[in-house]
Amino acid sequence: MRLVFMGTPDFAVPVLRAFLAAGDEIAAVYTQPPRPAGRGYKLTPSPVQAFAESQGLPVRCPVALKTPEAQAEFAALHADAAVVVAYGLLLPAPILAAPRLGCFNLHASLLPRWRGAAPIQRAILAGDAETGVCAMQMDIGLDTGPVLARETVPIGPRMNASQLHDALAAAGAPLMLRALHEHAAGRLLPQPQAAEGVTYAAKLKPEESRIDWQQPASQIDRQIRAFNPGIGTWCELDGERLKILAAEPVDGQGEPGLLLDDKGLVACGGGALRLLRVQRAGKPPADLAAFLNGRPLPAGTRLG
Numbered sequence: 169m170r171l172v173f174m175g176t177p178d179f180a181v182p183v184l185r186a187f188l189a190a191g192d193e194i195a196a197v198y199t200q201p202p203r204p205a206g207r208g209y210k211l212t213p214s215p216v217q218a219f220a221e222s223q224g225l226p227v228r229c230p231v232a233l234k235t236p237e238a239q240a241e242f243a244a245l246h247a248d249a250a251v252v253v254a255y256g257l258l259l260p261a262p263i264l265a266a267p268r269l270g271c272f273n274l275h276a277s278l279l280p281r282w283r284g285a286a287p288i289q290r291a292i293l294a295g296d297a298e299t300g301v302c303a304m305q306m307d308i309g310l311d312t313g314p315v316l317a318r319e320t321v322p323i324g325p326r327m328n329a330s331q332l333h334d335a336l337a338a339a340g341a342p343l344m345l346r347a348l349h350e351h352a353a354g355r356l357l358p359q360p361q362a363a364e365g366v367t368y369a370a371k372l373k374p375e376e377s378r379i380d381w382q383q384p385a386s387q388i389d390r391q392i393r394a395f396n397p398g399i400g401t402w403c404e405l406d407g408e409r410l411k412i413l414a415a416e417p418v419d420g421q422g423e424p425g426l427l428l429d430d431k432g433l434v435a436c437g438g439g440a441l442r443l444l445r446v447q448r449a450g451k452p453p454a455d456l457a458a459f460l461n462g463r464p465l466p467a468g469t470r471l472g
Contacts, residue, residue, distance in 0.1 A: 169248040169352060172267065174198040176214045179333060180253035182341035183274055184219060187251065190345055194225050195245040200256045201229040233263050242266055249348060252306065253340075264306055269352060271306040274344045276336045278318060279304065280361045282369040283311035288336065289329050290369035292394040295386075298322050299332070301340040303347035305358045310368075314358030317347040326416070328393040372398065379403045381425035381471060385417040385439035400447075404472035405465075413453055414445035427469040432456045434471060 170193045173184050188194065197220040205212040213221070220227050230238050243266040250271040252259070264271050277287035278300040284290075291299040300320040307313040319339050323332060350356035377399050379388055392401045392415055400411045403425075420440025422428050428435055432443035447453040448463070 169193070169348070170195050170246065172196050172198065172242070172245055172247045172250040173216075173220075173253075174250055174255040174257075174259075174271075175216045175253040176200040176256045177254050178215045179276070179337050179340075180216050180255075180274075181219050182337050183251065183253045183344050184216060186341040186345045188223060190349070194220075195247055197225050197227045198255065199227060199229055201231060230257075233257055234260055239263060239266070248352065251344065251348065253344070259306060261308055264308065272316070272344070272348055272351075273304050273306050273311070273313070274340045275302045275304060275311055276333075276340070277369065278302065278320065279311060279315055280363075280366040282367055284369040285371040287369040288332050289372055289394040289398070290367075291323060292327070292329060292332065293390050295390055296323055299336070301336050301343055303340075303344045312361065314360045316351055316356055316358050317343055319343050326393070328396045328414075330397050374399060377401050379412060379471075381434065382437040385436040385441045388436055388441055389415060389417050405469075409449050410471070411447040411453075412443060412445075413447055415441040415443050418442045425471045427465050427467050427471070430460075430464065430466050432460070432465060 171187060172195055173187065175184065176199050184197070197216065199214045199216040202211040202213045204210065217227050217229070233239065233242065239262040242263055247267040249267045249269040252271055252273040259271060275287065277291065279302045282290050287299070298320050300318055302318045303316045305313045305316065321335050321339050347356060372395070377395055379391065379401050392412055395401045396413055400413060402409050402411045404410065418433065418440055420428050420433055420435060422435030424435055424437050426435045427433065428440060434441045434443060443456050445453060445455055446459050
């Protein structure tokens with residue numbers, strides 16, 4: 169097939185790689201414009217752009233697709249289909265209608281659960297036992313289109329967002345490839361999403377990253393895993409921000425936020441958390457044993 173690929177982050181790269189390996193023609197790759205990154209805030213291309221250019225593919229980085237000019241340029245590609253994976257721009261109706269077969273999205277949830285921007289993190293935060301990936305035909309709604317195929321991925325009890333991201337990306341690439349080829353051959357028809365079970369995965373907000381020790385240890389544990397990587401979770405230690413990168417729920421009880429021993433055991437609203445990996449402001453991440461060598465946390469220390 170002659171395809172347009174539209175994606176931006178690491179999650180999208182395995183899908184583009186799969187279609188290239190299958191011999192499909194990539195007429196153009198659309199991705200978000202380079203963004204400032206690193207200490208020097210140097211303009212850095214997206215992972216999709218970097219991979220596409222390494223393969224000699226033409227790359228386009230429009231800031232929007234609403235103008236007649238942008239829509240005419242897209243239609244002039246005469247694509248059989250567009251494959252969309254975490255692109256980051258809404259596709260207006262003329263873009264959705266331009267390819268012969270339409271536009272198809274790989275979404276990181278089991279639709280209709282967790283439509284929206286942060287399905288991986290919201291699934292962990294909610295304590296879901298499983299999630300998955302869906303290959304869906306796009307319409308003008310937010311992840312509301314009919315589904316071609318889906319695959320379930322379990323969420324392990326200690327899995328963080330980075331690990332779940334990688335598992336979903338690995339499952340998504342072959343699923344999207346198979347689904348689109350089967351659909352083009354007339355062997356796979358999109359099925360409407362169920363009306364029941366709709367939830368929305370709102371974008372994570374910075375204020376959600378602060379730990380409230382009044383919450384149960386199980387909930388705080390999910391929060392830590394959902395925000396890793398990303399903005400991370402944090403609390404205060406002597407007026408300084410302390411990031412909590414990894415922890416595990418254990419038995420224990422006491423006043424929430426109080427250290428119960430000198431080895432990082434923190435009382436929560438229900439149960440306790442054993443800190444495993446932390447990061448002080450301006451310092452590199454450290455396992456707790458290394459951190460305690462330079463900054464002891466005696467029993468009775470309070471985390472805010």
